Amino acid sequence: xxxxxNKLTKKDITNMSLLSAVLQLGFNYERMQAMGFCFTMxxxxxxxxxxxxxEVAAAMTNNIDFINTEMHMATFLNGLILSLEEAGEDRELxxxxxxxxxxxxxxxxxxxxxxxxxxxxxxxxxxxxxxGSILGPIVYMVIHFFGAISRVPLGHLGxxxxxxxxxxxxxxxxxxxxxxxxxxxxxxxxxxxxxxxFSFPETFVIFDVVPVQGIFDTILPNMLPLxxxxxxxxxxxxxxxxxxxxxxxxxxxxxxxxxFGIM
Amino acid sequence: xxxxxxxxxxxxxxAFIGSLDQQMxxxxxxxxxxxxxxxxxxxxxxxxxxSSGAVAELAYLGLLTIGGTVPPNPLxxxxxxxxxxxxxxxxxxxxLGLSLPFALLGQWIGMILSTLYSGLMKFADDICARGDVAAxxxxxxxxxxxxxxxxxVVIFLSAYLIQEPITVLVSQFPEWLIHxxxxxxxxxxxxxxxxxxxxxxxxxxxAYLFIGFIIATYVEMGNVLPIAIIAxxxxxxxxxxxxxxQAYDVGGVDDDGI
Numbered sequence: 001x002x003x004x005x006n007k008l009t010k011k012d013i014t015n016m017s018l019l020s021a022v023l024q025l026g027f028n029y030e031r032m033q034a035m036g037f038c039f040t041m042x043x044x045x046x047x048x049x050x051x052x053x054x055e056v057a058a059a060m061t062n063n064i065d066f067i068n069t070e071m072h073m074a075t076f077l078n079g080l081i082l083s084l085e086e087a088g089e090d091r092e093l094x095x096x097x098x099x100x101x102x103x104x105x106x107x108x109x110x111x112x113x114x115x116x117x118x119x120x121x122x123x124x125x126x127x128x129x130x131x132g133s134i135l136g137p138i139v140y141m142v143i144h145f146f147g148a149i150s151r152v153p154l155g156h157l158g159x160x161x162x163x164x165x166x167x168x169x170x171x172x173x174x175x176x177x178x179x180x181x182x183x184x185x186x187x188x189x190x191x192x193x194x195x196x197x198f199s200f201p202e203t204f205v206i207f208d209v210v211p212v213q214g215i216f217d218t219i220l221p222n223m224l225p226l227x228x229x230x231x232x233x234x235x236x237x238x239x240x241x242x243x244x245x246x247x248x249x250x251x252x253x254x255x256x257x258x259x260f261g262i263m
Numbered sequence: 264x265x266x267x268x269x270x271x272x273x274x275x276x277x278a279f280i281g282s283l284d285q286q287m288x289x290x291x292x293x294x295x296x297x298x299x300x301x302x303x304x305x306x307x308x309x310x311x312x313x314s315s316g317a318v319a320e321l322a323y324l325g326l327l328t329i330g331g332t333v334p335p336n337p338l339x340x341x342x343x344x345x346x347x348x349x350x351x352x353x354x355x356x357x358x359l360g361l362s363l364p365f366a367l368l369g370q371w372i373g374m375i376l377s378t379l380y381s382g383l384m385k386f387a388d389d390i391c392a393r394g395d396v397a398a399x400x401x402x403x404x405x406x407x408x409x410x411x412x413x414x415x416v417v418i419f420l421s422a423y424l425i426q427e428p429i430t431v432l433v434s435q436f437p438e439w440l441i442h443x444x445x446x447x448x449x450x451x452x453x454x455x456x457x458x459x460x461x462x463x464x465x466x467x468x469x470a471y472l473f474i475g476f477i478i479a480t481y482v483e484m485g486n487v488l489p490i491a492i493i494a495x496x497x498x499x500x501x502x503x504x505x506x507x508x509q510a511y512d513v514g515g516v517d518d519d520g521i
Contacts, residue, residue: 021289026387026406028380029451031458035387035403042396057394064384064391065462066455071288099459100491107486118291122324125296129317132310136317137300144291179498183491185468188459189475190490195456197449222480228450232457233464243454247381250450255443263446 003055005048008086010156013079016044017155020075021148030247032068040078041085048086062091068195069102070109075151077101079158087166093177100183103191117147196225204262264349266306271423273305274342275415281338282414286407295319295341302345315345315355322359336369339417346422365421368429371441372417376410378447381454471497 019040026035042060049055069077077098084094121143128136169176200213216223235241257263266274277298285293292298296316303312323337343365348358383406390398421429464472475490482489 021287022403022407024286024288026380026383026403027286028377028383029448029455030381030384031455032452034384034455035399035406038387038391039396039399039403042399046394046396053394055394056396057392060391060394060396060399061388064387066452066459068452095462099463100494103487104491107488110486119324122294122296122320126317126320129296129313129320132313134300134309134313136313137297140294140296141290141292147291148289175498175502179495179502181463181465181468182471182498183494185460185463186471186475186494186497187487187490188456188463189472190479190487192453192456192476193479194487195452198453220480222476225453226476229453229456229460232453233460236457237461242385243458244382244385246454247384247451250454251378251444251447254447254450255440258443258446259439261439 003049003052003088005086005088006050008044008047008082008159012044012047013082013155013159014152016040016078016082017075017152018149019043020071020078020151020155023071023074030243031064031066033074034064034067037067037074037078038063040074041082044082045085048082058091059085062095063098065095065099067098067102069106070113072113072147072151072154073105073109074102076154076158077105079155079160080162081158083159083162083166084169087163089166089169090173090177093169093173093180096177096180096184098184100180100187103187113147117143192225192229193222196229198224198228200263201261264352266346266350266423268423270305271419274302274346274422275419277301277305278338278342278418279411279415281342282411283407285336285338285414286410293338293341295323295337295344298338298341299345302342306345306349308349311348311355312345315348315358316341318355318359319344319362335363335366336373337366338414339369339421340366342418343421347426350426365417365429368421368432369414369417371436371444372413373410374441374448375444376413378444378451380406381451 020036022039023033023036025039027033038060041063042056045056045059049059063081067074080101081094081098084097121140124143125136125140128139200211200216202211202213204213205211232246235246236243254263281293281298284290296319299316299319300309300312303309303315306312319337319341323335323340340359340362343362344355344358347353347361348355351358351361353361383402386402387399390402460472471494475494478490478493479487484490
């Protein structure tokens with residue numbers, strides 16, 4: 001069965017890039033920017049597939065996973081994913097590319113926008129403020145207005161990169177799917193220690209002197225976050241526990257453990 | 264000086280718009296240097312807005328949400344620094360210190376909402392399964408306006424109605440409850456990552472999960488770029504190896520090119 005796909009225009013990508021400002025709306029600790037990331041592309045999935053709701057639903061479902069990246073870089077990723085979706089690339093490939101790239105891109109974006117542009121703009125504006133000039137806030141707003149719209153060229157960059165690479169991807173489909181799978185899984189493995197913080201306080205000791213956390217750290221640092229994620233994975237995959245039960249279970253248990261000083 | 268009802272409502276409006284921008288981090292008008300300026304305009308003292316903005320911006324510089332951690336809320340801190348300097352006549356520096364309980368309250372509320380909003384993902388999943396673009400938009404708008412409304416109410420209460428009781432409340436709030444939500448916030452990304460693994464993890468790539476994990480555990484790195492480069496190198500090597508094998512293994516096992 002062949003699925004018909006409409007082409008996106010340059011204007012679509014510009015509009016999508018502007019819409020990508022919603023990335024962090026609906027932010028939550030379970031999947032972070034998932035809702036905004038998916039919603040940025042959803043209208044364009046609809047444009048690609050028209051009345052074929054089944055394909056729109058499949059594309060949306062493919063993009064509602066955990067994601068946490070720097071917002072300008074998210075727009076780049078949105079553009080890239082739209083180009084692959086438009087070309088009818090394998091969704092597993094798209095998913096793996098996304099999961100492999102969002103972490104490294106976040107590092108790049110943070111370095112440019114939050115560790116460079118923000119301090120510089122603040123230093124300029126604060127010095128103007130101290131002279132009592134209303135130019136301070138105005139300059140600050142102008143700088144960050146340009147920072148905000150810089151996501152438009154980034155969206156086009158991602159889209160064009162994907163479009164130009166389509167033939168390359170097609171010719172090496174199996175190799176690239178496998179490479180993207182390795183990239184995605186390895187990056188997720190590396191994200192576990194930085195995103196999941198599962199540790200007991202130093203005050204939680206057994207036999208009056210032995211800190212529990214110290215025992216785990218001696219065996220393998222971060223083994224608790226890893227074990228926790230693998231345990232959740234087991235519950236979800238093998239025991240069919242749904243995420244809502246897990247979320248509220250975790251919240252209740254966290255508060256109880258906190259009350260007794262165990263965590 | 265006293266704050267009038269109209270000024271209280273206008274400050275709440277600044278907080279509402281500021282909160283939407285704070286969630287998106289798009290125009291950065293939620294930063295102290297901007298909200299102090301607008302608070303100063305509302306209170307009729309632009310110079311006060313400028314001086315408190317300079318002080319609060321410097322204090323909160325580098326405390327932006329990076330990697331999911333929530334700092335004491337700069338939006339609430341900015342507005343309240345200006346408000347406290349205006350009502351009590353203290354210097355901007357002193358007002359910044361006095362704004363801390365409100366910034367903490369803002370941080371706690373943000374953390375609790377981000378924890379509870381995890382429950383919205385079930386609705387998001389259902390909406391995606393239906394392919395209902397408009398419904399996803401409504402869900403996001405509801406979540407965003409909900410957070411913004413809470414910020415507006417906090418500012419209205421703090422600036423206009425019950426400034427003193429809130430300071431007392433924050434100092435007496437049970438630490439274990441806030442800490443409990445912080446613990447939950449640290450654990451919840453585990454659910455998101457486990458859901459990711461549900462679709463990604465296969466027998467032939469599970470080893471890479473552990474390789475990535477071990478490297479990130481033992482090697483100090485600012486971001487995961489090095490891991491990504493290693494992953495690309497590994498797949499490149501295995502690709503080259505499989506090509507070599509194909510070239511030399513005459514009539515070898517058909518392994519679909521990998």
